Amino acid sequence: MADSEKKVRVSGEQPRVEATASSASILPTTEKPQPPKPSLHPAFYVVTWIGFSGGVILFNKWLLDTLGFKFPITLTAWHMIFATLMTQVMAKTTTLLDGRKIVKMTGKVYLRAILPIGFFFSLSLICGNKAYLYLSVAFIQMLKACMPVAVLLITWAMGVAPPSLKTLGNVSFIVIGVVIASYASVEFNMTGFLYQAGGISFEATRLVLVQRLLSSAEYKMDPLVSLYYFAPVCAVMNGITALIVEIPGMTMQNVYDVGIFMLIANALVAFLLNVSVVFLIGKTSSLVLTLCGILKDILLVALSMMIWGTPITNLQFVGYTIALGGMLYYRLGAEQLKGYLQNAGRSWSEFGVQRPALRKVLVFALVLITLFLLLGGLAPTYAPTQTKNLKDIFSTGLGS
Template sequence: MSAMKPSSRFFTISLVTSWYASNIGVLLLNKYLLSNYGFKYPIFLTMCHMTACSLLSYIAIAWMKMVPMQTIKSRVQFFKISALSAIFCASVVSGNVSLRYLPVSFTQAIGATTPFFTAIFAYLMTFKREAWLTYITLIPVVTGVVIASGGEPSFHLFGFIMCLGATAARALKSVVQGILLSSEGERLNSMNLLLYMAPIAVVLLLPATLYMEENVVGITVALARDDINIIWLLLFNSVLAYCVNLTNFLVTKHTSALTLQVLGNAKGAVAVVISILIFRNPVSVTGMLGYSLTVFGVILYSEAKKRSK
């Protein structure tokens, strides 16, 4: 790292800052829209995100040539990408639903248990065993969330189940992605994967939106007549959702997977602090202790995985 030129170091710092800003920004804006503003349509909101990801992915790859365009080579590969897209939709929709009921600080504590679910799915689906020490580090990860749940003043059971579902689906997607797109001919970089996954997600979410969130377009238009800001908020939020994926790809490309993991752990803690300052949700000492224990467990887990390789 010391040999890094000042210009490339500045570029990396700028990238990480953009990644943090877009990740935390979209999380807080989702919370504001779904909970504080009262826009109670998480499926429609996710569909807006996916529509923006479809359009902006195409512009970034086909027009701006940010990465070479990769093509889908077979019907089987298309079905694999569709399956990933369905899991991706489930995780994003569940996460957005949970934000209607739970404070951001608590959803971040639950989200930190992703390694626990990843280890379970990896074992169930690929019979891949980690070193016993790696499994031991998952104990504080889960214990922390149990403690945080008990000490959460704004605990909501349905929101908790949704958030847990979102975290499990996120872990499932990463394991399934590793299995489905593991052969050399089928591997896509994350920007091309998003280019194909996002339109499929829109197609999957459209009937769900029309069935479960009746007349949402009419309601949004009516809201916009009273307050045009809702349109700008939805547009900005959707662009930010794409920026999360773009910056995630760029940070992964310009740093290492391990750096990304460490930065990701810190990002959760930063999001918690910012959300508490903005939304002023009550926080108990027990809740913060539980969350700290979870983050500590995730750091231990990262270290154990690194040593077992």
């Protein structure tokens, strides 16, 4: 009896084993899906933004100063007209401006928020471009290091944030560095300095107004959507100003001397800068954006020294270094900056262990570049005759 019951249990359990085996072979294996790999490395967006940002500044300086197109207000109006046309086309043909659909833009908001921001944006563009007629790119970038200080003071003045002596102390190094760089500048010009100071003040006011507007989630806009709304306002304001101030004294020959194609290329580079900012913010972090801005400023100073032979004194170099260090400290903070430096040191040590030869090459190249930039900037100050002779040799093809 027991044997028969055992056989029944065994025979009854057997189909379940077969069913389990068969079901296991039928059910698909579920593996954790791999995240999609990014199409482009974040470094691509960093390099693109630095290239367009620096390119706009150098391009404008070349048009306004080197090529003699002495109409900065007209140039900014052209930039805004081009940006207005491009954003309208992109809104209808791409998805890059879909963010405007979530913005509750009414006539009242446009008059109370967009128009004032556009007004200060226009003034900052006009003053910033006017400064290129009087100052070098290197000195302008040194003065721009004061932007965080201007934003902080205007934030307090407009009641957006309460004043703080501790925060004021954190930005004091930026002020000290810029004062030293300005005092030691070889090519200081009071008119250009006032234009640039005005441009910084107007731009800081614009940034504070944008910050106050975007404090509400319903008005959150990326830079490209902001340009979609601000560009028409700036185009009208700058256009009217140009019609009154510059266009009566301008002829078509001035345009032909520069070239219509060159003006279109200049406006296109300025517009692509706004597009690259959107991708940079989306693909990287605020830390990367801060570091990229400082790196861009350093590269612009170096390129200005090489392209236009801008003389940089030792004291000016020290002052600018202090200003950049103060800017980095203010934006990151002591503890966060210390953590990043420690992580960077460990990464550099691991890189040296893995690829010691390549690290030696990079160190050697960095030393050579630093010496080249220092000598290139100091040579016009301490050896003007030799520097001029060397430039003449290169410009005439080694005497040919």
